[in-house]
Amino acid sequence: GAVVSQHPSWVICKSGTSVKIECRSLDFQATTMFWYRQFPKQSLMLMATSNEGSKATYEQGVEKDKFLINHASLTLSTLTVTSAHPEDSSFYICSARPTDRGIFSTQHFGDGTRLSIL
């Protein structure tokens, strides 16, 4: 149980392309989903918190116009990296917290998306 599907797992594209990453909770509802980014040999850093039916909350230093987040249903959140550049190349991971659990419960992670911008 508690499976989170993230797609695609690997993307290679040219600079200037926009890339959309999907995060789905397969067997539970998630009012809140989280988007993280991890550069090589670094810790996971929270980029934004995605809330179903409302605007995402972005962490300091994360450009909301560049990283568009949509959480249209209780099982799906999407992250779109607009006009991606080589410095956006990273490992992007989503996580979802079951709606029926408290905010101090753990989260379930997707498999991650490795984004490489040429």
Place this chain on the structure above:
Amino acid sequence: RKEVEQDPGPFNVPEGATVAFNCTYSNSASQSFFWYRQDCRKEPKLLMSVYSSGNEDGRFTAQLNRASQYISLLIRDSKLSDSATYLCVVIVYGGSQGNLIFGKGTKLSVKP
């Protein structure tokens, strides 16, 4: 000071060894604590939650010392498959969304 600090390692140990990882957190409002493991180029996977009373899951034992703001993970009888990066994770009370805050991880390499 980083919110969650870990010794990055790497810890290179032989099979069967006992190895301990430490982690300190700076925010006294930290509420929940976890150890995750992350294999290379993979997503983090929950290993175990950490409680003040200490908890054990097979070969893994986790301890929390709130007074010292210190968390530990002990792995006994190391297996080759234990090779991974171990992430110390906390959730801070007061964050409206209960955000996970990750340490940079401690790399473990178990050799035959």
